[in-house]
Amino acid sequence: MKRQFPYIVALCLLLPIASRAQFYAAGNDQGSLRWKSIRTEDFKLIYPNGADSLARIYAYKLEQYKYDAGRSAGAYPNQNFRRPLPVVLHVQTAHSNGSVNWLPQGMNFYTLPDALSPDVLPWEDMLAIHESRHAAQLQLAGSKGFKGFRAVSGDLFGAALSALYPSDWFLEGDAVVAETGLTASGRGRSADFLEYYRAAFDEGDFRNWYRWRYGSYRHFTPDHYKIGYLTLGGARYLYDEPNFSAIYFDNTHGKFFPLAFDALNRTLKQVSGKKLKAVWNEIAAAQDSIWKEDIASRGEFTQRERVSPEARRFTQYTGTTALEGQLYSIRKGIANGNHLVRIGKDGSVSTLRPFASMTSALTASASDGRIYWSEVVPDRRWSLKGSSRICFYESNTGATRTLTREGRLYNPAPNGDGSLLSVTDYPQNGGSEILVLDSFFGNETMRYKAPDHIQVVESAWLGDRIVASGLSEDGFGIYDVSGGFSTLLEPRQAKIKQLRSQDGNLYFVSDRSGVNELYRLNASEVVQLSNNRLGASDFVVCGDSLYFSALTAEERAIYKASINGPGKIDYGELYKHPIAETLSMQEAALAAADGKAALGADADIAISDARSYNKLLHLIKLHSWLPLYVDFDETSNLSFETLTTSMGAGATAFFQNELGTAFGSLGVSATRRYSSLTDTKEWRPGVHARFTYTGLYPVLKLSADLGNSHPYQYMLNTYSYGGTEYISLKSKELQRPSASFSAKVYVPFNFSGGGWQRGFIPQIKASLTNSFINTTIIDNKVVQLMGEKKGAALIFNGLTPGEAVILGRVTASVRAYSVLTTPSSRKYPRFGAGGELGYSLRPALGSYFTPDLYFNIYGYLPGVMDTHGMRLALLGQYQFKGAFKDPYLRVLPRGFSAEYELNQYLSARYPIQAVFNLDYDLPLVNLDWAGLGRLAYIKSVDLRPHLDFAIYSGSEKYAKASLFSVGSELCLNLGNLAWIPYDTRIGLTYSFNGGSLWADMTKNGVSSQGHHHIGFIFSINL
Incomplete structure (x- = not known):
């Protein structure tokens, strides 16, 4: 444990990145459903009332196949964990699927059989074998060499491990190998499954492994299930190693560093004496030879x-x-x-x-x-x-x-x-x-x-x-x-x-x-x-x-x-797939070595009686923790900015219920901030809570933050001079810790269909802090001093009693969208539009702080070429009359920093603000370059010119004004970055800034912005 400690600390810094995409909630079942549960030795099945027979079938199948499904992976499902693995049956879906979640650990079965193009395996068997293999893979997180990491992070480490290590191609390919080897069917025997590889190889399209793995914007590429099956099944076939996956998982443990990031090459070297490039070439050649031999055997073809x-x-x-x-x-x-x-x-x-x-x-x-x-x-x-x-x-x-x-x-x-x-x-x-x-x-x-x-x-x-x-x-x-x-x-x-x-x-x-x-x-x-x-x-x-x-x-x-065609045939005469048949013989040999005669043979399986499942009692289930404070609400779309602002010193615990309808986090943090009370920077502790519940018709999101700063008391002051009355707001930092609370309620209506993604989302958000404003108005009069102390002075002229009003905000909005689905070679939909209209105000303070009406409208249009795309957007707000401008949005062209002084300057002068954005996505070149190996796969280089034009108006004192920016982004689109297997965008953005307000802004010193802005782009698509 002592030797692992520095590595544990270092890896914890990467966990939020690698595991963000692994936070998994299958969705939400109908809120009125009532649930039951049954247990077996290693599984806890949770299912809606009325599905008792179905649940017992799945319980039996999971136990029946668990040893077979895990044998060649080196571990059987739930072997390294004490509590039964939760399995939730979703019976109301209209599509078929299944999943094993690494974070939090659990399984989700969509029990509807594949209705559109099922493989030659009953759905219950397909799910039980395929997902049990995933559950066997999950045991890597609880294996002996990684227990120190698990002690520090819970399920979070396993999620990061699944992303950094086997990744989706290995996990899914290995599961397809299992379903093929353990049955007389499976996807490895389906003509549909590898049909594109067959066509590509037949025409001499032998891409390198990384191109098949990470895809292309130029060439069609099958999904990761296929490359995974070909790689793992092909290696087992060529080198006669049925325990390939078990050896791979053993090789994830390094001799000196606990994590061995070259586990795949180590395994390939161990079983074949070769590295990935050479092995893939041999696999592709062997599979092509099998197909060519089949073609030669089938006689004259249809003209x-x-x-x-x-x-x-x-x-x-x-x-x-x-x-x-x-x-x-x-x-x-x-x-x-x-x-x-x-x-x-x-x-x-x-x-x-x-x-x-x-x-x-x-x-x-x-x-x-x-x-x-x-x-x-x-x-x-x-x-x-x-x-x-x-x-x-x-x-x-x-x-x-x-x-x-x-x-x-x-x-x-x-x-x-x-x-x-x-x-x-x-x-x-x-x-x-x-x-x-x-x-x-x-x-x-x-x-x-x-x-x-x-x-x-x-x-x-x-x-x-x-x-x-x-x-x-x-x-x-x-x-x-x-x-x-x-x-x-x-x-x-x-x-x-x-x-x-x-x-x-x-x-x-x-x-x-x-x-x-x-x-x-x-x-x-x-x-x-x-x-x-x-x-x-x-x-x-x-x-x-x-x-x-x-x-x-x-x-x-x-x-x-x-x-x-050939005419009358013997339909019982079936083609034998050489790789699939080899996999089946290997699995049978492993079972025989264990003293088991038949794969999936019937067994005595104990299944408990059904019990009522109380959703309230199972609302909170702790699954992960970190010796860092991480706000995952802020890292849903990872970029350089959110990574630097949402992580810090502290600790975080994460929870999610087994149904996936309640999730959130609790955290403590320490932040170093300036305080006017001591005129120094000081460390301040904080406590944070996040909670989301999707099991009601409206979704409920709650958050609370205590500490990390001090609240403020705001006081109103007025003074008259020359017949004109002025009002100002003064603030005073208070000694007690800050507190803020927010609640958002929304209904995500989904009206998608006919190739269009459509939605309508009404929502209300309320926030509250322990900062407050004292509405007692202190009235002053400006008088001129004579004699030696000439000048002006404020003289108390009385007060108007008020009350202390806590600062809060309520925002109501409606959002709607209708867009076509986005094909793989495009960044934007071909057509579509959407928008949001909202109203925001501070309760009980409407006479002082201006309410705000805002809107955001966007649309998509095709470009000159079929892979080009255009996005147009209009963002704006109208601030009603009030003593103090309190904008809800920052309406600026890109390239302008959202500085507080600049935002206040614009809001104080112009109640009407709007900015128009135009983006044109222009792919420059599709590289599909794997020259950097595992470090990065470069898919393409994109140019994205943009034009922003903002108008500011509505002032009785100031003339209508404008700001603009024009420039472009130049980015590399990566299929992976080192061991992070997600699409990543890296590049630079340039904007030339200007407008009629430029000279006045510079003169008044409200912005340090120059005409030229260059920024760094880094984002990970999770």
Whole structure:
């Protein structure tokens, strides 16, 4: 412990940076929910009333898989911690997900099965294995070599460790390795998962590891799950080391310094004798060789012709359907968001409307000219509640309608005459069903409950019969819904998607051959209708022709081809993925070495009885602490300024409840400040508290600060001279400690949908201090002195009794926004606007301090090029009449320091203030340069010219005036900075300042600002 102490102190300085993004709250469930809990040996499951059966299934699965999930990681879930790991089940979401939080430690399961494109593994098993592997990784924070750090910081150290060490690519890639090795499916066997790497390697696009890891603004890059799986799975495959992850975690402990920051290279060197660059080249070459061998084995490929036009940047067309001789598709790319488009017979593309990101594929109803889809929509208030609505586009009018607004309904399929729709429904407490709706009102006409062991996914109509694809532990199959879910196609460990019917035939896409191809099911006979080099998807059958989307390194374009596949095939003959099969054999060997015969074998698992979970009794749960004072409210967007102003001497403790709805901090600090009482700088202690609660309909934020300074007493003085009366405010520092309190209440309404992010946020904020103003007015008269002491003097002329009024402020505002989602190659949305309107005043002091009406309006427009963007903003305020100007905002062009004297100078003269801002984001060059290795990956160099123009008016005494600044930012955009794996922006900003007020400001000495301003830019995007 003594040897670790200096390292602990040094690391504590980095913890707030590395762990800020790890402070995790999944969101907020509906506040009216009541909760229960059950326990197993290592898990505590918390779930809403009514989900008892679902909770017991997850409890069983977590215990069943915990040893398997942790074996090759070197630790099983919760091995290094005494208390059961909290697992919160969220049953009201309309999308599927799961997470393991390092800060505070816990798990969150979104229990809705993947409804849009599930992998060949039941959702309960997927979550239990994947998230249990994350929980096994979490044991690193409690391992023997790091206990000293944990004693100093609690969970906070583990969060920093997860960011600085394995990082997201390792954590997620390792979990995908586990789900692939421990099952007969997993994402490592899915054609969709690595399809872009397959296309890129096929065209010779062998980027270095850092380019795949940190991405690019120029080239499409898959997410970190893929590079993680390829790196870790590839290393285990090539070097036959099933314990690769366990060795890596062992190597995080340094021999001399407790943290070994080169753990990855140390591990690679240990298992292969090579470093990362050489290992990655071998992995890429081996995977490419596997794919090339597969290509050579699959015979003659479909000849095709291009339909969609070429795009300048990576663009893909998905979810395609046909109507009235034209194609409708969802287009998206790295420079443009999702849009519904129509593709004419000549290949021309018409953009119809923005489109949401979480939707089903499109399906057409020829009888009424409708294009149907399902769209996930968030609840207006609760972020962990949502719905999936059935929507349609009318081709004859161009209008978009919503057929259903409630429930979780997915994958609509119209019948032959368009009068009915079959949709998939997922009740909150488990199971799946096929609903039949009338297409006019959206009313339910029939309901078919699937057997408990089957998750129905998509449906289609064969005449009056409904058939559906279904997922079970045996894999994907096809079932006759109308016939009591009898089996039409036996389930196999291969994905089935895009189930469609046409002219009495049933079509589907499957990856049974290792790539996605189109199949037709005739009775019990399966016919393969396509054979593409790299596979294809989103097929549309038009007579003897096919339209489909096929992926290359540059795009996913639409092609046309004749139906000429291999014909009748044995559907039970599945492609064997060499890397995935090796992983499974390795995991089986490890289990056998432990004396366990079968992976995931049934076991005797003790599960407690359910108990009521009291939210109030579990409101505060301490999880972390630091020997520093840190205000995380101020570091939500880390920059150089906030880092230097929000950290200091002291200590901080952090708490958060298990539901993630109550969180905050308690801290003590010591600050050295000047005091007029002693005319010296002195150290002053302080106590600070922050608390946020999101479990009520309005969000509540409270804060309190005691000490660190002294309060002030303010006194009013008036004097008359020459027939004019003047008033002034004098202050006196008081001996007692300062105290300030604030409360903010707001409702974050969310109206997002259709590709637009929309919100409306009314809020009220009140603050209170123990400084006060004495409203007793001391009246003085100015008299002229004669004789030897000529001059002027103030003579007491009486007083007007008043009272002591505590200084406080109340601000009410409304905020609204509507913006398109921002693609990966843009910094600004293509279109959007938002604004805030507010009113601020000091209660009981309105006759002395001016109330303030303020506004902030902003908007986004496209630039000259598709990656350029423009942001326009107008910020302003109007100060009402009063003795003392008390501005709520500082309205200045950038480049002007917000000096107190300058702000008071402007406020005293001009009640109306407004500043216009114009920013133009101009990417200069996309570097994608990894020459600095782990130190920094430079993605691009950006130039951002800006123009600010401020107007000051409304004065009866002073003429309208202005200030301006014009300049630019020049920045490097980094994918990482040393061991901090977040996008970082570093650069310089220059502004030339001027305006009609410049000479007067200089003359009156209210600002030390020069014409030229140069500043340093440093920000970390968390």
